[in-house]
Amino acid sequence: MNIGVLGTGNVGRTLGTKLLSLGHRVMLGSRTADNETAAEWAKGAGDAASHGTFAGAAEHGELLLNCVSGARALDALAAAGAERMNGKVLIDVTNPLDFSKGFPPTLLVSNDTSLGEEIQRAYPEVKVVKALNTVSCDIMVDPGRLPGDHVVFTSGNDASAKGEVAALLTSFGWKRIIDLGDITTARGTESYLLLWVRMYQNFGTGHFNIAIAKA
Amino acid sequence: MNIGVLGTGNVGRTLGTKLLSLGHRVMLGSRTADNETAAEWAKGAGDAASHGTFAGAAEHGELLLNCVSGARALDALAAAGAERMNGKVLIDVTNPLDFSKGFPPTLLVSNDTSLGEEIQRAYPEVKVVKALNTVSCDIMVDPGRLPGDHVVFTSGNDASAKGEVAALLTSFGWKRIIDLGDITTARGTESYLLLWVRMYQNFGTGHFNIAIAKA
Numbered sequence: 001m002n003i004g005v006l007g008t009g010n011v012g013r014t015l016g017t018k019l020l021s022l023g024h025r026v027m028l029g030s031r032t033a034d035n036e037t038a039a040e041w042a043k044g045a046g047d048a049a050s051h052g053t054f055a056g057a058a059e060h061g062e063l064l065l066n067c068v069s070g071a072r073a074l075d076a077l078a079a080a081g082a083e084r085m086n087g088k089v090l091i092d093v094t095n096p097l098d099f100s101k102g103f104p105p106t107l108l109v110s111n112d113t114s115l116g117e118e119i120q121r122a123y124p125e126v127k128v129v130k131a132l133n134t135v136s137c138d139i140m141v142d143p144g145r146l147p148g149d150h151v152v153f154t155s156g157n158d159a160s161a162k163g164e165v166a167a168l169l170t171s172f173g174w175k176r177i178i179d180l181g182d183i184t185t186a187r188g189t190e191s192y193l194l195l196w197v198r199m200y201q202n203f204g205t206g207h208f209n210i211a212i213a214k215a
Numbered sequence: 216m217n218i219g220v221l222g223t224g225n226v227g228r229t230l231g232t233k234l235l236s237l238g239h240r241v242m243l244g245s246r247t248a249d250n251e252t253a254a255e256w257a258k259g260a261g262d263a264a265s266h267g268t269f270a271g272a273a274e275h276g277e278l279l280l281n282c283v284s285g286a287r288a289l290d291a292l293a294a295a296g297a298e299r300m301n302g303k304v305l306i307d308v309t310n311p312l313d314f315s316k317g318f319p320p321t322l323l324v325s326n327d328t329s330l331g332e333e334i335q336r337a338y339p340e341v342k343v344v345k346a347l348n349t350v351s352c353d354i355m356v357d358p359g360r361l362p363g364d365h366v367v368f369t370s371g372n373d374a375s376a377k378g379e380v381a382a383l384l385t386s387f388g389w390k391r392i393i394d395l396g397d398i399t400t401a402r403g404t405e406s407y408l409l410l411w412v413r414m415y416q417n418f419g420t421g422h423f424n425i426a427i428a429k430a
Contacts, residue, residue: 025397110325111322111326146428146429148428184356188413194326198403199427202395204394207430211426211427213423214422214423215424
């Protein structure tokens with residue numbers, strides 16, 4: 001299918017490349033039409049890869065992925081334009097991390113709200129599904145590189161949108177997908193990042209994830 | 216050893232009973248000396264069990280456990296008295312959960328601080344170690360009831376205090392103890408509660424924990 005990826009950083013490019021490998025046609029969107037990183041990515045990625053503005057990627061995609069940094073996500077979505085996103089599924093991969101005071105980051109929004117909710121509130125006609133934000137991008141696209149039955153979460157208000165996202169995650173190799181509930185459950189997975197960053201520091205790698213032990 | 220448990224709720228009593236079973240002498244402390252729940256617990260728990268005020272339990276314990284609800288923790292510690300806690304290890308089991316608006320709770324403090332840090336700041340001479348706050352009390356005292364290599368975390372500024380706590384956790388049956396770092400890492404485990412409560416709701420049980428998948 002046609003997929004628009006907002007954001008040309010490591011996460012956007014890694015997901016874009018994975019989506020291409022699965023046969024999708026991917027446009028990477030950025031603030032400007034001539035983003036060099038995006039152009040270089042598209043050049044090396046084959047005929048199904050393209051790049052453009054946020055609006056261009058939103059127009060292109062039947063399905064959209066928000067891979068912009070948390071601080072810039074709402075600006076990027078404003079540039080993408082509600083009229084090009086309404087009715088579509090938007091997978092929100094982003095965490096509202098604030099690195100302005102260095103490491104460890106804090107969260108820009110948290111506790112009684114979440115970035116996922118802020119986006120859903122700003123774009124009520126978009127089917128926002130928070131997912132993949134609890135792992136580094138290498139794990140997002142290749143969960144099999146970690147052993148065992150580790151998990152990925154979905155949060156969103158629209159059941160069929162979450163089903164569509166679950167199917168995509170399955171195609172990535174995910175075997176254990178936990179649907180936490182409505183978009184307010186994104187508070188849980190975004191806040192988990194405050195533990196994730198401490199484990200990252202402790203383990204010296206982002207190549208880890210959590211599994212659930214249950215009787 | 217002599218252990219003082221602050222708090223007579225489910226968590227305090229469950230930990231108290233476990234500590235007795237391991238041969239420790241446990242005093243349960245509460246706001247008043249004649250707390251009925253504590254008296255009943257002590258009556259049924261044998262000669263090594265006693266109950267009293269927060270100050271009495273703090274005086275009794277060579278090691279202390281904070282099992283008061285998050286909202287009341289600082290008041291309870293004030294009643295216990297710095298002079299009876301200074302130099303001792305205080306295991307802070309509590310989460311700063313605010314249920315005043317119902318379920319799901321929010322956190323009273325979070326993001327750029329934590330209850331563990333607030334306690335350490337208020338009592339600089341106490342060796343605060345955050346631990347066990349990421350699981351329900353049934354799991355705290357009996358990790359073997361869940362399958363696999365699931366984890367418990369410690370956060371604290373004093374390495375030897377954390378070593379003492381790790382030894383106690385090992386005596387409870389914990390096999391995988393992750394020392395996250397100084398007391399500021401309690402932000403991670405306390406914020407994880409916002410995910411924990413959503414999983415609790417989703418699973419319909421508090422009898423679960425996380426394991427780490429790592430290559």
